[in-house]
Amino acid sequence: MNDFDVLVLGGGPAGLSAAIYLARGKRRVCLLDRGTVGGQVLLTHAVANYPGIPERSGYEIAAAMRAQAVEFGCEIVSNVTIESVDLRPDTKSIHTAKGVYTARAVVLAMGGAPRTLELESEARLQGRGISYCATCDGDFFQDQDILVVGGGNSALEEAVALTKYASSVTVVHQFDHFQAYAHAVAEAQNNHRISFRMESVVEEFVGDDTLTGAVIRHVPTGETKRIDATGAFVLIGYVPRTESVAECVVINERGEIVADEAMATSVPGVFVAGDARAKRYRQITTAVGDGTIAALSAMEYLEAKLRSPA
Amino acid sequence: MTLPTGLEHVATADELTSLIAETEHVMVCCGRMGPMCVPVYGVMEDLRDSGDYAHVEFRDMLFDSPESHVIRDLPECSSFRGLPFTVYFKNGSVVAATSSIQSAEQIKAQLDQHFSG
Numbered sequence: 001m002n003d004f005d006v007l008v009l010g011g012g013p014a015g016l017s018a019a020i021y022l023a024r025g026k027r028r029v030c031l032l033d034r035g036t037v038g039g040q041v042l043l044t045h046a047v048a049n050y051p052g053i054p055e056r057s058g059y060e061i062a063a064a065m066r067a068q069a070v071e072f073g074c075e076i077v078s079n080v081t082i083e084s085v086d087l088r089p090d091t092k093s094i095h096t097a098k099g100v101y102t103a104r105a106v107v108l109a110m111g112g113a114p115r116t117l118e119l120e121s122e123a124r125l126q127g128r129g130i131s132y133c134a135t136c137d138g139d140f141f142q143d144q145d146i147l148v149v150g151g152g153n154s155a156l157e158e159a160v161a162l163t164k165y166a167s168s169v170t171v172v173h174q175f176d177h178f179q180a181y182a183h184a185v186a187e188a189q190n191n192h193r194i195s196f197r198m199e200s201v202v203e204e205f206v207g208d209d210t211l212t213g214a215v216i217r218h219v220p221t222g223e224t225k226r227i228d229a230t231g232a233f234v235l236i237g238y239v240p241r242t243e244s245v246a247e248c249v250v251i252n253e254r255g256e257i258v259a260d261e262a263m264a265t266s267v268p269g270v271f272v273a274g275d276a277r278a279k280r281y282r283q284i285t286t287a288v289g290d291g292t293i294a295a296l297s298a299m300e301y302l303e304a305k306l307r308s309p310a
Numbered sequence: 311m312t313l314p315t316g317l318e319h320v321a322t323a324d325e326l327t328s329l330i331a332e333t334e335h336v337m338v339c340c341g342r343m344g345p346m347c348v349p350v351y352g353v354m355e356d357l358r359d360s361g362d363y364a365h366v367e368f369r370d371m372l373f374d375s376p377e378s379h380v381i382r383d384l385p386e387c388s389s390f391r392g393l394p395f396t397v398y399f400k401n402g403s404v405v406a407a408t409s410s411i412q413s414a415e416q417i418k419a420q421l422d423q424h425f426s427g
Contacts, residue, residue: 081415
């Protein structure tokens, strides 16, 4: 029987922090993750600003958090496919390919996924020129011409980093201005290997076995042009992974779960933490804070239910 | 030179050659400890531990080791531009190869298609 006091959906820093607090609080807690536990912190090669922790890889930090949660008694089930959820009753249930999990409270910490352009050619050429991780795949493009799609901090910082390898980097951005810090914009603009195609979008990636170019459309004029490139890094932000609970809790127009300062959602006994929550700043530290608050709120909810059962 | 994962490692080209000669079904993930690779190792560990693929040997190999030429130089990987390189061997021959991150569903689809029974 997979029955627990609290289920945590998602194993990034928010979910792991919630699990650590809940398990240490002697609650029976199970963390379910659709992939490998760690979340987006695994995307970070070096975390340098986590207070009290000298620079470490995201993998090391995630592994330490996981070990801590397990040590306190949290059960972890990874690579689990969630088929359906029923969060409204007092006993919440999560139906997965590995069985049904039930609990009196749930912490939603599903995080986000890299946003894609949703082009058929993008999916077909992933790993064959299309990449979402400059630090992983940059060295495949030594002395080659590449594209970076996006205009935020990640896109501009990675564009600069990629000039260590590529002979030229063309930044393709849909707006006439960047959504990045001034220093990131300045660094990119001052790099002689980087050029910009503003107010432009990728219509299609070109290539059979490997990427050879992209068709770019200038939005104001509608004019299209093919640009030769053997690599394209798509760095256009993240989307919250809330589709499995969108029918159960209130979400906003960006797909983020709306919650109060106690991380309580619109459904009693359901809390949210991390990047799935509607909020401004998304950092490992803010995810950890969210997870802590969600865990404490869940414990308070369970105690209140015990004192005054319905 | 090996990766700090929970998988068994292939450290040398000779080791891989022996393994695929002696074992019917082998899946090797050749990568680094990066964000596109770690999730694949995690899926492989889960599949190994589940027992559903007891007929498959799951291994990793460090991409930056000179010995990994045995994977990097495979014709099936010649167009790859994203880590990890994941190769499926049946009776010593490559039956499938993928580049970049793969989900559990994608990996299971490859295993089911090529390593049935």
